[in-house]
Amino acid sequence: MTEDRQVEDGQDEEQQGESQINWFKRMMLVKYRTMKGLTQQRVSVAVYKSKDTVRAYERARSPIPAGIITDLIEVLDIPEDVADYLRIIAPLKGNEPPIEADGRFNALYLSLCEQYMGQIFEWAPTLFPGALQTRAYHDGPSREAAINPTDEWMESGRIFKVERNTTLVGRLDRPQIHFLLGEPAFFFLSKTPRKLQIEQLDYLSAHDELPGWEIRVLTEPSFNGMSTFSCFEPGPQEKYPDVGPKVVYTELPHSSWVFQDEDRIAFYDGWRHAKWPSSIRFKEYRDAYWRNWLA
Template sequence: MAEQDSGRWFLRTMIRKGRNTTGRSQREVGDEVDRSKDTISDWEKGKTDIPILAIDGLASACNLSAEICSYMKSVARARKNSTPIEADMRYNALFLALAEEYSGFIFKFDILIIPGPLQIRVYHDNVVRVIDPFATDEDLEDGWGFKEERAESLEARTDLPTVHFLIGEGALLMLRQISEEIYQEQMAHLRSWAQKPGIVIRILRAPVPVRLGSFDIYKPGRNKLASPPFVYTEIADSSWCISDPDRIAGYDEIRKMLWNLAIRIEDYHDDDRRDSLAQEHP
């Protein structure tokens, strides 16, 4: 079998998922794109690369959206050039959503915002709007639907992956300043998620350099359908899915350090913390 990487995995898994969702056989898809059943099978198994020129026809045959089709071509070009997958955050979120369906180990960290799959609707409507004032109502509505799908996908998994969420305390303090009511509702939701099998949520009170304020790590674990390891990180105008083993190892060391500094959400009570800060800064 050809060497696997996260980009190849995304392409072949997205095609297989789309084909299965439509209920079409490999032969039916092959007939539509003028390829043999064996060729479609080899593409889905990762034995051979899916040519960039074949992606439009495959996406149509598998009923994948124009957005997914466009992103697949970006992934294919990145693989061809042996570069990290760079795209806007919405595009690379498609990669993360697929990885969340199959990865055996998932680590998600953000110092200033609660990770998307853990958000409640009222948090999304109020806090995300504050953080992203340029988002339109349509953007926000589409974004919420996407988060719901990701949360439902994680909850539906029967293979019990290990999912670690690390949230900066600043995200909670900011939320409490915006609305005490939303804060209490969101915290109850987080504690409910922390009771699910395989889910661990910790709160990080320690300060973190801005450059390390947000990243995710995905590893296959025991799931044979999972992507090879990769790291996701972002800046204001772009984001990357990184497969380089040395860089993944570096991020993994940072993950371990931050995780060990954090406390479980079950043990987190910020009232004492706020009273202490008030006494320090009267």
């Protein structure tokens, strides 16, 4: 069987439904090859494959074999933290159980989803989402909520948040982007200096007005076990040709998960679809509720 093989019913892997592991590997190839301005021919020489084979990797017609990951890392000059993750998942076929990893590892997957997926949802119960935080908010409430933060860790986190925001705002294909914020996030904001409050609220308002974006606030109590999570759905393939499988990203202080298990996804889908209609548009919430706090 060749590396550009097809599965037994005649459909290629992309048509059959791609695993999150294989999508991550091939999109990292696409991302860094494009970023470095390299041709598929140049990459093929470095990994001792044909140009057609590299094209097959990028189009999900053939999985990337573990044996070429080291060569790919070198020719694409992939950053070491990304390279470490690629080395871990290199031998995986895509049908393994969900991978538990530290926050940085799975955050790489999150950022890739934000770059390519057609429908994005994030629930943030107590802090505003990283991509929607001002510098002052990051240095204030976000730092106070962190566990033993160092200056280096905080600065790295800030850079990552800015990159996420730049990616989302800069997307010209206008994906559907929904943020659901818990009211406790605004309660904690009310404890900060007035200047920080207004700056952060204005920042949220500016993003809420972007095409395809919607920010809402959940004022009712929520199950406290439902921590921050994000749902990523492909959207129409003709509009978003490079999307991966539908996944959910969850985060805990010591670990994070990205999974595409249908039963687990259904749990999160059920919760968000139940809560979204009962939430309040951010503009309405700011006008009707928040102005009393700023009075």
